[in-house]
Amino acid sequence: MINIPIIKYSVDWWYTLHQPASFTLTSRPAMPTEMWLPLVIMVLGFYSFLLP
Numbered sequence: 803m804i805n806i807p808i809i810k811y812s813v814d815w816w817y818t819l820h821q822p823a824s825f826t827l828t829s830r831p832a833m834p835t836e837m838w839l840p841l842v843i844m845v846l847g848f849y850s851f852l853l854p
Contacts (some may be wrong), residue, residue, distance in 0.1 A: 813823055831838045843848050 813821075822832065824838070
């Protein structure tokens with residue numbers, strides 16, 4: 803249980819070791835639209851393919 807917050811906040815605590823978060827709930831994506839739009843479309847397609 804103690805390890806879960808460490809894993810979640812490791813991106814913020816050790817920012818030199820990890821890429822910053824690309825998607826957050828409170829702000830715009832850090833990725834350009836040309837990159838995240840196909841990503842969202844593929845994720846939705848993947849889920850619709852796997853769900854019965």
